[in-house]
Amino acid sequence: MITSLQVRSRYLLILVLITVMLYYPVLLGLCDAFISEERGFTLSNIQYILSRKSIQYAIKFTFVQAFTSSILSVLFGLIAAFSLLILGFRGANIYRALTIIPFMAPPMVVVMGFTALYGSRGILTSIYPGFIVFGEGFWAVIAAHVFYNIPLSLNMVYAALVSIPKNLIDSITMFSRGRLFFIFRKIIIPYILPALFSSFILTFIYCFTSFAIPLSLGGVKYSTLEVYIYYYYKIFIDKHKAAAIAFTQYLFLLAFVALFIVLHGKTFTAPIGYRHYRLRVSKKFKILLGIYLTVITFYLYSPLLSIAYYSFYNPLAKTYGLEGFFRIFNIAYDQALGIPTHFIYVNTFYYAFMVALLSMVISTIIVVSGSKITDILYVSILAISPLTIALGLVRAYGSILPNYMLIIIAHTLASLPLTTRVLRLGFSRISRNIIDAAKVLGCKGASLYLRVLIPLSKPSYLVAISLALVVSLGEFSSTFFIHVPETTTLGVAIYKYRALRDWQASAASALILLILTGSILALLSRKMERWL
Amino acid sequence: MISLKNIVKKYGDVIALDNVSINIPLGKITVILGPSGSGKTTLLRLIAGLEKPDQGRIYINDVDVTELPPWDRSVSMVFQTPSLFPHLTVEENIGFGLEAFGYSSAEIKERIEWAMELLHIGHLRGKYPDQLSGGEQQRVSLARALVLKPKILLLDEPLSNLDLALREELRIELKALQRRLGITFIYVTHDQDEALELADYLAILYSGKIIEYGDPLTIYERPREITSAFVFGHNIVDVCIVDGEYVYPWDNAGISCNFKAKAIIPMHKISISKDGNHCLVIDKLFRRNYGILVIKCRDYVLRIAVSFKELGAYDIGEPVNIVIDKDISIIR
Numbered sequence: 001m002i003t004s005l006q007v008r009s010r011y012l013l014i015l016v017l018i019t020v021m022l023y024y025p026v027l028l029g030l031c032d033a034f035i036s037e038e039r040g041f042t043l044s045n046i047q048y049i050l051s052r053k054s055i056q057y058a059i060k061f062t063f064v065q066a067f068t069s070s071i072l073s074v075l076f077g078l079i080a081a082f083s084l085l086i087l088g089f090r091g092a093n094i095y096r097a098l099t100i101i102p103f104m105a106p107p108m109v110v111v112m113g114f115t116a117l118y119g120s121r122g123i124l125t126s127i128y129p130g131f132i133v134f135g136e137g138f139w140a141v142i143a144a145h146v147f148y149n150i151p152l153s154l155n156m157v158y159a160a161l162v163s164i165p166k167n168l169i170d171s172i173t174m175f176s177r178g179r180l181f182f183i184f185r186k187i188i189i190p191y192i193l194p195a196l197f198s199s200f201i202l203t204f205i206y207c208f209t210s211f212a213i214p215l216s217l218g219g220v221k222y223s224t225l226e227v228y229i230y231y232y233y234k235i236f237i238d239k240h241k242a243a244a245i246a247f248t249q250y251l252f253l254l255a256f257v258a259l260f261i262v263l264h265g266k267t268f269t270a271p272i273g274y275r276h277y278r279l280r281v282s283k284k285f286k287i288l289l290g291i292y293l294t295v296i297t298f299y300l301y302s303p304l305l306s307i308a309y310y311s312f313y314n315p316l317a318k319t320y321g322l323e324g325f326f327r328i329f330n331i332a333y334d335q336a337l338g339i340p341t342h343f344i345y346v347n348t349f350y351y352a353f354m355v356a357l358l359s360m361v362i363s364t365i366i367v368v369s370g371s372k373i374t375d376i377l378y379v380s381i382l383a384i385s386p387l388t389i390a391l392g393l394v395r396a397y398g399s400i401l402p403n404y405m406l407i408i409i410a411h412t413l414a415s416l417p418l419t420t421r422v423l424r425l426g427f428s429r430i431s432r433n434i435i436d437a438a439k440v441l442g443c444k445g446a447s448l449y450l451r452v453l454i455p456l457s458k459p460s461y462l463v464a465i466s467l468a469l470v471v472s473l474g475e476f477s478s479t480f481f482i483h484v485p486e487t488t489t490l491g492v493a494i495y496k497y498r499a500l501r502d503w504q505a506s507a508a509s510a511l512i513l514l515i516l517t518g519s520i521l522a523l524l525s526r527k528m529e530r531w532l
Numbered sequence: 533m534i535s536l537k538n539i540v541k542k543y544g545d546v547i548a549l550d551n552v553s554i555n556i557p558l559g560k561i562t563v564i565l566g567p568s569g570s571g572k573t574t575l576l577r578l579i580a581g582l583e584k585p586d587q588g589r590i591y592i593n594d595v596d597v598t599e600l601p602p603w604d605r606s607v608s609m610v611f612q613t614p615s616l617f618p619h620l621t622v623e624e625n626i627g628f629g630l631e632a633f634g635y636s637s638a639e640i641k642e643r644i645e646w647a648m649e650l651l652h653i654g655h656l657r658g659k660y661p662d663q664l665s666g667g668e669q670q671r672v673s674l675a676r677a678l679v680l681k682p683k684i685l686l687l688d689e690p691l692s693n694l695d696l697a698l699r700e701e702l703r704i705e706l707k708a709l710q711r712r713l714g715i716t717f718i719y720v721t722h723d724q725d726e727a728l729e730l731a732d733y734l735a736i737l738y739s740g741k742i743i744e745y746g747d748p749l750t751i752y753e754r755p756r757e758i759t760s761a762f763v764f765g766h767n768i769v770d771v772c773i774v775d776g777e778y779v780y781p782w783d784n785a786g787i788s789c790n791f792k793a794k795a796i797i798p799m800h801k802i803s804i805s806k807d808g809n810h811c812l813v814i815d816k817l818f819r820r821n822y823g824i825l826v827i828k829c830r831d832y833v834l835r836i837a838v839s840f841k842e843l844g845a846y847d848i849g850e851p852v853n854i855v856i857d858k859d860i861s862i863i864r
Binding site: 171187190 | 580602603609611613620628
């Protein structure tokens with residue numbers, strides 16, 4: 001049996017780990033908001049940033065863009081989920097699973113995708129110039145956020161729709177005359193309302209802390225608070241004001257996360273299999289839904305596909321070729337980026353490998369320690385923006401740890417909510433009888449985990465490792481904040497190629513990153529279906 | 533008349549219904565009795581239109597309804613679990629179907645009142661399903677189905693999740709309700725007592741096939757199939773027939789015969805006495821309203837329904853004699 005001492009020591013170990021990796025650096029980083037070099041404790045930093053017109057505008061913009069993005073994502077996702085359900089084709093589950101590719105696409109890949117499709121020299125812009133609104137500025141930020149979050153609301157709503165118990169579906173069929181909007185109004189909307197709210201708030205939180213997209217597509221005018229943290233710390237070299245912005249943002253985030261916690265308990269996990277609703281839907285309506293789903297599919301995958309086109313196409317010379325790929329290995333870029341190109345790849349893979357390893361060890365300890373810790377960790381990381389974490393890590397350990405270790409810690413923190421969730425689900429699906437049988441046969445403590453639980457959780461480890469790899473390969477926010485030229489990763493390099501206006505090199509690098517992350521996700525999409 | 537003709541329904545490789553044909557009369561209670569997995573619920577769902585058969589046709593009053601959706605069949609259904617909408621009140625649950633059918637609000641109100649009065653649930657109107665007991669939920673479910681005034685009401689083991697006393701109370705109410713409304717009830721159950729108590733007509737479904745159909749008492753007392761005997765828990769004994777008389781294995785001293793026939797003996801068709809030693813009491817069982825003596829006659833174990841007084845009169849290990857009623861089924 002596991003003694004209470006063992007349980008307590010595990011809790012302590014996790015508490016120490018998370019405190020060292022997350023709470024202590026973040027607290028230290030945020031404390032700077034209340035310290036001035038001359039006067040000690042002060043509120044002047046907070047007063048200063050709140051009185052600045054640019055920050056007031058950023059607060060307003062952050063709210064407006066997050067709200068608009070969330071409303072649109074939930075609306076489009078809801079209709080897409082409903083279309084999937086009504087059209088009821090056999091590949092619906094695979095379709096759903098594959099949406100993890102856009103959902104987890106690295107931010108710089110998405111930025112490049114939108115540039116390639118809707119930018120000033122984008123594929124669609126060249127057909128109709130009006131598409132430029134999705135390539136830069138306010139609507140570009142919204143469009144990219146909606147792109148990211150449609151899969152989230154689609155999956156959450158779909159899971160809720162198919163979680164309506166079979167007997168209730170029979171009741172609906174028997175007593176509703178198959179009247180679609182009647183069923184929608186009387187049953188479906190009330191039933192999926194918590195899932196709708198949850199996906200709205202989760203999307204809102206993600207958009208609220210968005211960094212790469214407003215930084216790259218919004219420009220200075222459309223900067224979020226997260227971008228301002230970066231500006232103040234890195235451009236204006238004022239860590240106190242940066243911390244003050246981070247603190248302000250943290251207060252807002254806490255409120256949203258609290259709301260999310262209240263609603264999250266009411267969300268659903270999609271059961272395996274398919275539930276059939278018998279609805280009276282006209283052929284015309286079905287065709288409309290089919291067209292809608294086609295448009296959404298195009299919207300989700302066309303930016304990614306256009307990267308491939310853009311990597312081989314030179315929009316200035318209007319020629320096709322591999323020059324984009326050759327150029328990224330050009331020595332001129334070694335000098336511009338301050339690191340030989342091949343080291344960028346070494347860094348990217350090395351960090352991803354270390355993050356996968358660290359995440360698995362920490363996630364296993366967390367999961368073994370109990371579900372409460374997983375929840376606390378999930379909520380903690382959700383409430384703290386990636387740049388606030390990066391700021392804290394640099395503030396706390398910047399002078400004692402090498403730069404690459406800070407990046408690895410930041411990536412590990414970003415992947416932990418996902419990996420612990422996947423492992424926890426994997427562990428929870430092991431039959432209680434098997435665990436009891438192992439205990440009766442004398443398997444206890446660590447050996448229970450090593451001989452029974454971990455081997456039986458192999459599929460979830462595979463998924464968790466893949467997710468950790470994908471998160472690390474694509475992470476941009478904290479990496480961009482922490483990195484120095486020697487620790488440049490592929491995501492950061494894409495940003496820099498883009499900043500140097502070399503679209504082709506940027507697209508070629510984005511394509512490589514997309515192939516790396518996309519193939520991992522596509523290979524595991526069937527398995528991941530269960531965790532969506 | 534509800535006619536099912538050559539119905540086949542498969543789920544993957546599993547045949548749920550295998551060439552089922554049956555004619556169900558209108559205005560009566562027809563009970564489909566069968567063990568778990570025999571295909572009872574599937575049969576009901578096909579009549580309801582919740583599923584489509586792989587083969588065969590379904591007719592209601594000579595109209596082919598096989599392709600029609602449930603709402604165009606004039607049927608309503610009560611499910612095994614009450615399946616009430618958890619976010620709607622009792623009143624809203626009952627009125628749900630009426631609203632879907634587009635009745636005026638005045639008519640909806642009137643019909644809801646009628647159904648609540650019929651099922652004695654007026655006091656529950658503002659409550660939500662999770663505030664109701666199992667029995668109350670099932671009454672509401674029944675009201676929701678009846679309020680539509682269907683021609684056919686399908687009941688899928690509606691009482692199986694209730695405790696015994698409530699089950700018996702509701703059975704009586706259901707039968708009275710059917711007599712009062714004259715609606716066709718098709719009732720599915722695995723409970724023999726329930727089946728016999730409710731049925732005007734009884735069908736026995738076994739492994740996806742209707743093996744017997746007709747008057748319940750006849751089927752119970754003189755089943756034509758061994759499987760029916762299994763379903764009712766009758767005694768099954770090999771017999772030989774000599775000069776038109778049944779000879780049981782424990783009675784055949786000196787007679788040469790091949791036991792090529794089987795006697796199906798309901799428990800109440802055996803009488804027991806102490807004047808003989810053919811058999812031996814090996815166990816005594818209590819049921820709610822009667823007792824069972826388990827006796828062994830040569831290699832055959834038989835069960836006999838007796839009164840509690842008789843049950844007390846016999847001891848385990850005591851030699852006894854039995855007499856079997858002549859009015860039983862013999863299957864060759």
